[in-house]
Amino acid sequence: MPNVMLKFVSLDQQQPEKRPAEIRKADFLETYRRFSDEQAKTQASRCSQCGVPFCSTKCPLSNxxxxxxKLTTENRLxxxxxxxxxTNSFPEICGRICPQDRLCEGSCVIEPGFKSVTIGAVEAYITDHAFQNGLIKPVVPSQEQAQSVGIVGAxxxxxxxxxVLRQKGYKVHIYDRYDRAGGLLTYGIPTFKLEKEVVARRQKWLEESGVTFxxxxxxxxxTGEGTLSFADLRAKHDAVFIATGVYQKKExxxxxxxxxxxxxALDYLMVSQQTDKTLSSDMDAKGKDVIVVGGGDTAMDCLRTAIRQGAKSVKCLYRRDKANMPGSMREVKNAEEEGVEFIWQAAPEAFIGSERVESIRALRTELGLPDAGGRQTVRIIEDSHFTLPADMVIKALGFDPEPLPELWNDANLEASKYGTVNVDKQKFMTSIEGVFAGGDIVRGASLVVWAVRDGQDAALQIAKWLKEQ
Structure with missing residues (x-):
């Protein structure tokens, strides 16, 4: 059989077709179209099948x-x-929103000479194809268990x-403060990056698999209307898994x-996605000079949402330079194409106005040596003030954990000085026997792919603990 791989020497890299900026910024549909069968097969064939696949080792899930x-190229879908x-419970979601340029594709060994394999788009294609062709069936455990697990956070x-817990036969109940599953996938990430039907069909699949939401x-x-006490939650289930994420906005x-x-930022994104409601003046960017403060993926989401709402101008104020941005470079490029202006090495000093914001006073910065995270440190340049007009300012500075021990009235639930829940790093067990935690509430605000990894790993430890009881 002829070798169908290693085509990177004769085939150029191709990303999924990107909808033109002038068209896509007028709606909230996904930016990228999906690969056709032939495109996915062709791009997959560019893989060099290297002996040490750095794409896998760089992936948090070790996909x-x-x-x-190779299986895609051979049409063995x-x-x-x-x-x-x-290895991945939701490959179609990670394929859409993971920063592949910083993970798998950024580690591809044929880069930079031949440009990396288009991994994320093929990953999304595989699962979309599987859904469309009825290949994805509900989970049917080989043996049902009597024990149940309560999960806080959908x-x-x-x-x-x-x-993972349903695959092992445990009864699973997921509790969430909102009316749909997905967390920030549904309420934080705009539809131009992740259409909500993609998340909704996973919710339906989980329900068909026996998960109760x-x-x-x-x-x-x-306990009261719309609430459940932490004590009652623990009494209802044999084990509890805390997967609340982090929703407290940094100020x-x-x-x-x-x-x-x-x-x-999160307030703005959540409200802007409720298309059945009229936006309040504070949350509507139409006709306004908008400035977003921050440089992560949430900031990019806000910038691109403001463009689609019809803002007069949209600027991003970030205290470091482009090379030190924590957000995806792909998203930065998309924002630039849509008309966003980036003002690098600038930090806000004050928001100016009487009752409503009218402008931002900012200061220039200079960069020093790298910090512990590898990004260059920031120093304010004295007497470097400048002012930018602004009818609307969106603060996209990240998220902190909510104080769960206080909110849940349980001092036995230990938290770090940063508010994250303390766990045994191997067992995911908190300071309370039978209560586990993972994802952002443990590691702090991070990538969706790490949340998936933690959920899968924690579930294995929960199952192991339940067997021992």
């Missing part, structure tokens, strides 16, 4: 990337999906844990922070 690329889903970490339920320090205490028109 068998070269293997399912049922096997490709089986292998892809063996985001990627909680859902990933549910997949309890929506509009908030875990609190007491910057600057003059004018209380002005109308100065809003938090």
């Amino acid at each position: 068998y990337i070269p293997d399912w690329l 049922d096997e490709a999906y089986a292998l892809s889903s063996e 985001g990627p970490c909680g859902m990933a844990a549910a997949v 309890h929506f509009n339920v908030n875990i609190a320090d007491k 910057v205490k600057l003059l004018g922070s209380q002005l109308n028109g100065v809003v938090q």
